[in-house]
Amino acid sequence: MSYYLGLAQLIGIHTLLGLSAYVLMLTGQLSLGQAGFFAIGAYSAGILTVIFELPILPALLAAAVIAAFFAFIVGFPALRVKGLMLVVATIAFGEFVRLFFFNLSWRVPRGDIEVGPDSTNGFREIRYFVANGWSPWEITTFVWTFVILVMIALWWMDRSRAGAVLRAVGEDELATQSVGVNLTAVKVTAMTAGGFIAGIGGALYAHTATYVDHLTFTVLLATFAVSYPILGGLSSVFGTLVAVIFIQGVLVEGLRFLGDWRNIVFGLLIIIAMNLKPDGLFDARTTRILRRAIGLGGREKSDA
């Protein structure tokens, strides 16, 4: 049972990671730096509960705010460029964060051992859940509470004026700008929101894994982050969730018998998916067909 709970936690955390990329993709920006914000969230939350001995909830919120702050700071220079150049800039940011934590050593004595991030050896002592006797059920509920809160918030935002503005920027920047929308403000806000969500995900990841090191937060993780909304499509937050369940639940876990070879399958899957469905697996057309099939036809937004 604890195996499935662990998988459920992983799916929840990856959903947050995917949603952080989803927000930004609504504005038409592809960021391969989400692993960097995830890493900032993970390390900040770990440092707050381990070194400063804060309870999990304030530590998690503080970590999310820190990640959002860095997203805000990075947003300004990075969003001066767009499209492919933004991809390069965000990859560079993600690698910079990874190298920063690769070099970060902050050990403090705690009893007769030292705790804290230990550069290349990673950060090993994030034991808040164990130390406070949380059961796997409680941890999973905790993780999914945040996933559901974030999904509700994004779903609600999508129905509001803010969502319309984000999507308008994604559809046509020039047209949106000419009706008086401040492009930089919208993009930086989306980036900050993405950083906040990735920060929550990272904080939860650090505490469920109890151990993080710089090798967790590579370009591969950032690729996972963007491939969820790409495969799931941008029509709603549920697409991302479905994609995470498909990739992490079905593909990665289902192909466990392949051992290490399953990483090859992930690469192949992206290639095949992009060739067959360049706009995502759940693009406007597929979504319409699906909705009709389950009897919701005709009611959908005119996003075709």
Added chain:
Amino acid sequence: MSDFLLEFVEVTQTIGDGLFFGTTYALIGIGFSLIFGAMRKLNMTYAAAALAGAYVGLAAFTFVNAPAPVVFLISALASGLIGGAVYITCFRFIPIHNHLAALMASIGALFFIDEIVVHTTDGSPLTFPAMFEYVMFELGPYGIRGDLLFVLAVNIVSTIGLLYVLYRTRLGLATRAVSQQDVAAQLCGIDVHRTNAVTFVLAGLLGGIAGSMTASAVGVLSPLITVPLTVKGLIIAVIGGLGSIPGAIAAGLLVGGMENAFLYFRGVNERDMYVLLLLFIFLVFRPDGLFGSTVDRD
């Protein structure tokens, strides 16, 4: 005073060595820029293909004991072949204006190639044979490694060869025509797909040379450097101005020299952080890079 002089010699020697590696970086950067110039797309597999080519060359050396020139030739051909395969799988059938889908597909291919290399080598670094005798030239207080000098010469020759193909042959004319206006090029009877495929193979050949040259100068080949090399190549292409070949050369030398200076002053672990900061400085103050044009950045 003599302490200062000694330090000065050491620093300039370090930066000079960096410039030699910079020529290899320049080749990687040119590869990214070449394909961006031709298609306005990023081919993320470029560095991975270059390394995979070097691995094939290494296999030729290990199993049939091929001589040095043959090893380099095989590396270049293998990498060119991979380049062609990547074009077909990641670019050929994806709608021409969907840049991000092609980018994602090529990232998928990057991990695919990387995983194949990791599995065939068990992920451990392999020794790449030094292809040349160890020679050291003395130049006053400075020393220059003979093999690095050879790498430099080959890099310069391949760059000149590439520029020749681009600016003096019909194929190069077609490539540049497609890069400027693909529809107009098509109307003039240029087969866009064929031209793009040839550009990919050409870039791949270049990458194979760069990969095997670097491997023989450094002495090891490891799958761990695929992603860092990709990132470095992208940074160089961006700093030089995406699509600009002279820019990629200048940026390659700049990054190579700076990198060794950072190495000397701040140590190996922090070195790459400063190179990434350099990119951000360019993004803030000069987002079009050294030689980039302001139009068509997207």
